[in-house]
Amino acid sequence: MIHFEQFRLSNGLEVIVHEDPTSHIAVMNLMYDVGARDEDPLKTGFAHLFEHLMFGGSCNIPIYDTPLQQVGGSNNAYTTTDLTNYYCALPAVNLETAFWLESDRMLGLAFNEKSLEIQRKVVIEEFKEHYLNQPYGDAWHHLTNMAYTTHPYKWPTIGQSLNHIEQATMDDVKAFYYKFYRPNQAILVVAGKVTQQQVATLCKKWFEPIPAGPAYHRSLPQEPEQVAARRKIVQGDVPFPILYKAYHMPGKGMAGYYAAEVLCNLLSEGKSALLPANLVEKQALYTRIDAYMTESFDPGLLVISGSLTPKVSFEEAETALLEVLKQVETTTTITLEKVKNQMETHMLFGQVNLVHRAQELALATLEGDTNLVNKKIEYIRQVDLETVQAIAKKILQEQNCSTLHYQTIP
Secondary structure, rough: OOOOEEEEEOOOEOOOOOEEOOOEEEEEEEEEOOOHOOOOOEOOOOHHHHHHOOOOOOOOOOOHHHHHHHHEEEEEEEOOOOOEEEEEEEHHHHHHHHHHHHHHHOEEEEOOOHHHHHHHHHHHHHHHHHHHOOOOOOHHHHHHHHHHOOOOOOOOOOOHHHHHOOOOOOOHHHHHHHHHHHHHEEEEEEEOOOHHHHHHHHHHHHHHOOOOOOOOOOOOOOOOOOOOOOOEEEOOOOOOOEEEEEEEEEEOOOOHHHHHHHHHHHOOOOOHHHHHHHHHOOOOEEEEEEEEEEEOOOOOOEEEEEEEOOOOOHHHHHHHHHHHHHHHOOOOHHHHHHHHHHHHHHHHHHOOHHHHHHHHHHHHHHHHHOOOOHHHHHHHHHOOOHHHHHHHHHHHHHHHHEEEEEEEEO
């Protein structure tokens, strides 16, 4: 059980406090309710660009990292299709340093051409390194463009095109900042050797003076149901062929999400799971095969990807994969319980880490219920075999799937 207290500041900032007196550190996690799905289709990659720009310094603090490192702290950030998250850990006695740093860049990020140009180059190089020059780097671009015709999930977090970041102006950047990086668009979690009163006092001092921004009412074009299989073949300078299959599935908070999560683990978690046990260990058609979910707020994807064994054709490999998927229909209750036990163990081990606890509290709050951090295990436990088989029958259909054959160059 993760205990927490929460309150909201007058400017709309949601604050979660998780007291852990056994720790000697404090964690501050600031999650902004903005991700790649909120971008202009002609100006993509901005949420990820801001992940970098926020470390470029504020009007009062030229370099974010220096003061934090001087008090023994460390930090990082990440961006997804749905959110942008910043977090730092530092000795609990120096907690106010984190409040000073985070509130200052929320209030007054330093907008200057030099910082923009530096971070623009960083993002462009990251785009080239991970998406253009890395083997299979463009696979996700192909998959999302096939799977989504309407919803903003059709472009990856890094952005649809390099041109969007290359052509970003200072006015574009400022507009994005003042629209999304406001206290009423954020969730602050403070965890560790802290008290609720201490956090409330520091919030009143550092965050409450920051004015709220205009309310953002998200209205995104929804993806129509896919009713026909989509397929694509790509060739690249890659070491071995990979088969990708992306199936539409419910988003977080939607009916069937937890059943789909159990299904995903049933398919690929561990060597004894259906896909690796049959296709890697038994038939040796793949050298490895995995299933994972995008874990998105709007309807997302359950993706299966597998590296083919030399001289195995895509047709043979895909046919065998589809046959294994049918085995969900004959899965036993004992096997299902084993999968759910593994999932519960994984979640409990994750809660040992204080940074992870803080992030899970922020994420659950963004989903609409902070106590999801404690309810999720029970939701998983309630998933029965009939429900898993029903969601598998609904999701794992070819008309609901986008298939990519990533071939080696002959």
